[in-house]
Amino acid sequence: MPTVHVFARDHINTDEIIPARHLTTDVESELAKYAMEDYDKDFVRRVKPGDIIVAGADFGCGSSREHAVWALRGAGVAAVIAPNFARIFYRNAINNGFLALECENVVETFMDGDPAELDLTGGTITNLRTGQTLHFVPVPQFALDVQKAGGWLEYMREQDRQQSGQPQQEEQHA
Amino acid sequence: MGMTIAEKILAAHSGHDQVVPGQLIECTTDWVLCHEITTPAALRMLEERGMDRVFDPQKIVAVPDHSVPAMNIKAAKMYQKLKSWVQEKGIRHFYDVGRGGIAHVVLENTGLIKPGQTLVSGDSHTCNAGALGCFATGVGSTDLAGAIYAGKVWFKVPETMLIRVTGELQPGVTPKDLVLEVIRRIGADGANYLVMEWVGDTIERMDMEGRFTLTNMAIEAGGKTGIVAVDDTTRAYMAARGVTPDQYTEYTSDPDARYKVVIDLDASKVEPTVAYPHIPSNGRVAGQDRIPITHAYVGSCTNGRIGDLRDVARILKGRRVADGVQMIVVPATQAIWKQAAQEGLLEIFVEAGASVSYPSCGACLGMHSGVLGPGDVCISSSNRNFVGRMGDPSAQIYLASPATVAASAVAGYISDPREYNPQGQGTEAAD
Numbered sequence: 001m002p003t004v005h006v007f008a009r010d011h012i013n014t015d016e017i018i019p020a021r022h023l024t025t026d027v028e029s030e031l032a033k034y035a036m037e038d039y040d041k042d043f044v045r046r047v048k049p050g051d052i053i054v055a056g057a058d059f060g061c062g063s064s065r066e067h068a069v070w071a072l073r074g075a076g077v078a079a080v081i082a083p084n085f086a087r088i089f090y091r092n093a094i095n096n097g098f099l100a101l102e103c104e105n106v107v108e109t110f111m112d113g114d115p116a117e118l119d120l121t122g123g124t125i126t127n128l129r130t131g132q133t134l135h136f137v138p139v140p141q142f143a144l145d146v147q148k149a150g151g152w153l154e155y156m157r158e159q160d161r162q163q164s165g166q167p168q169q170e171e172q173h174a
Numbered sequence: 175m176g177m178t179i180a181e182k183i184l185a186a187h188s189g190h191d192q193v194v195p196g197q198l199i200e201c202t203t204d205w206v207l208c209h210e211i212t213t214p215a216a217l218r219m220l221e222e223r224g225m226d227r228v229f230d231p232q233k234i235v236a237v238p239d240h241s242v243p244a245m246n247i248k249a250a251k252m253y254q255k256l257k258s259w260v261q262e263k264g265i266r267h268f269y270d271v272g273r274g275g276i277a278h279v280v281l282e283n284t285g286l287i288k289p290g291q292t293l294v295s296g297d298s299h300t301c302n303a304g305a306l307g308c309f310a311t312g313v314g315s316t317d318l319a320g321a322i323y324a325g326k327v328w329f330k331v332p333e334t335m336l337i338r339v340t341g342e343l344q345p346g347v348t349p350k351d352l353v354l355e356v357i358r359r360i361g362a363d364g365a366n367y368l369v370m371e372w373v374g375d376t377i378e379r380m381d382m383e384g385r386f387t388l389t390n391m392a393i394e395a396g397g398k399t400g401i402v403a404v405d406d407t408t409r410a411y412m413a414a415r416g417v418t419p420d421q422y423t424e425y426t427s428d429p430d431a432r433y434k435v436v437i438d439l440d441a442s443k444v445e446p447t448v449a450y451p452h453i454p455s456n457g458r459v460a461g462q463d464r465i466p467i468t469h470a471y472v473g474s475c476t477n478g479r480i481g482d483l484r485d486v487a488r489i490l491k492g493r494r495v496a497d498g499v500q501m502i503v504v505p506a507t508q509a510i511w512k513q514a515a516q517e518g519l520l521e522i523f524v525e526a527g528a529s530v531s532y533p534s535c536g537a538c539l540g541m542h543s544g545v546l547g548p549g550d551v552c553i554s555s556s557n558r559n560f561v562g563r564m565g566d567p568s569a570q571i572y573l574a575s576p577a578t579v580a581a582s583a584v585a586g587y588i589s590d591p592r593e594y595n596p597q598g599q600g601t602e603a604a605d
């Protein structure tokens with residue numbers, strides 16, 4: 001069962017999500033060690049795979065570093081839910097098949113540590129402690145397709161295969 | 175429903191008759207511009223996924239510019255990575271050190287990028303090319319990789335901000351002052367996610383170089399890109415590069431196109447503007463405070479063009495850079511360097527005690543060839559004055575036009591270029 005981590009402040013920037021001093025690597029498992037470091041040093045010790053971040057507006061503002069998305073995903077975060085996002089973070093999230101869900105009143109509806117259920121097809125998130133359900137802005141089909149493929153590059157590779165009529169191949173790993 | 179230029183270009187590149195702001199589209203890119211800092215990361219992403227291919231080697235323009243000539247071994251390796259990729263994939267439009275310069279300025283002069291086209295690059299100042307009436311924007315590593323691989327990028331169709339500028343710029347006031355004034359008014363995120371479309375008689379009279387300065391700085395207001403409609407000035411510029419109108423598409427905004435915001439500006443009221451530390455929107459009138467400087471930098475993709483160098487030469491001619499001020503002048507490309515040499519401008523700079531450097535981004539982003547030390551105060555014709563942008567975090571960066579940089583270098587403190595007879599008129603009050 002995913003646990004919700006609430007970061008209630010607006011304008012949480014990419015420096016807080018992954019400080020510049022850690023940008024000497026782009027290995028996700030390395031970056032993961034420092035996720036949210038300048039906002040909440042203990043976050044990486046509490047987070048479990050599949051957990052959800054609930055945050056204030058304009059999440060991910062600041063520099064364009066894609067490392068912000070990689071660090072969160074590497075730490076196991078399945079989705080960030082906020083009233084809205086800075087545009088480059090939002091773009092990078094989609095490109096990486098990472099869920100950035102826009103939802104009003106989400107900060108008020110959850111307390112840190114609440115268990116939650118995310119229904120992507122139904123477009124809802126439910127607080128299992130209170131039973132309250134919120135609807136998020138539907139994820140564009142395109143973004144869902146990208147997410148399903150595993151990211152924008154994988155999505156394009158898939159499109160290519162379909163066009164050239166090749167059978168689907170085993171995922172290649174680096 | 176009417177569409178803006180940007181909407182029309184995006185529609186034409188995504189197989190739609192009509193697009194509306196907010197719509198997600200997959201867009202084809204006519205050009206991908208690659209430099210040695212962000213391209214290697216994108217190439218690695220492709221290699222790791224077994225996607226190491228190039229959508230069309232004829233449509234990629236590669237220009238090493240940030241760390242060249244290689245400032246250290248790490249930079250040399252990034253340069254090597256770009257170069258070996260170019261050779262391996264048969265990418266013909268490669269402007270090597272000695273034949274290129276700052277990528278955006280090299281590209282605008284090639285005649286390759288044309289009105290009505292789309293361009294992406296892993297560099298935020300890609301918006302520069304929008305002055306040609308095309309849609310050009312900077313993207314992240316994954317987007318760059320995707321563009322290299324498939325010639326495609328997705329966009330959420332942006333809304334447009336209309337900036338209407340009328341009237342004559344005063345002598346000594348330049349397009350740089352105009353764009354700094356606009357950013358001062360709307361703020362450093364005033365155009366977040368918006369296209370900044372420039373119109374009005376001031377823009378119609380402006381040469382291409384000035385228009386590039388305007389669209390180049392769209393990103394300093396958070397903009398997706400800047401854009402100027404094609405007119406006779408654009409056509410003549412393209413013709414001089416061997417490109418005729420039948421080779422490109424001209425788009426104009428419909429009379430009923432929808433704009434999110436309209437900004438009106440009287441050009442005659444714009445003063446020489448200096449953006450104080452540490453944000454480009456922090457504009458004040460040049461010379462209002464007496465701020466001593468240690469460095470003066472003329473260069474960058476915003477203001478390293480021949481007209482900029484002429485502005486500087488007019489002020490430096492017969493004068494000396496003040497003692498205690500280090501001035502460097504960096505022509506943006508090899509071609510501009512040569513032109514400046516032929517016109518005798520480089521000699522004027524050297525006579526005045528300025529250092530003339532080779533084309534590179536170097537000092538603009540504090541990478542090499544003019545890095546600022548603790549407490550240095552620099553007046554710069556570049557585009558960003560963030561903490562640490564040009565070197566030590568305690569250095570202070572003031573952004574201004576090349577003319578203001580030159581006047582300040584001579585005075586030793588930030589000065590109004592109008593007091594330095596920049597247009598060959600009036601008195602030489604402050605000499």
Ligand code: SF4
Pocket residue numbers: 240276278297299474475476534535538539556557
């Ligand atoms: S000159 Fe400066 S702003 Fe322009 S591309 Fe180079 S580093 Fe970026």
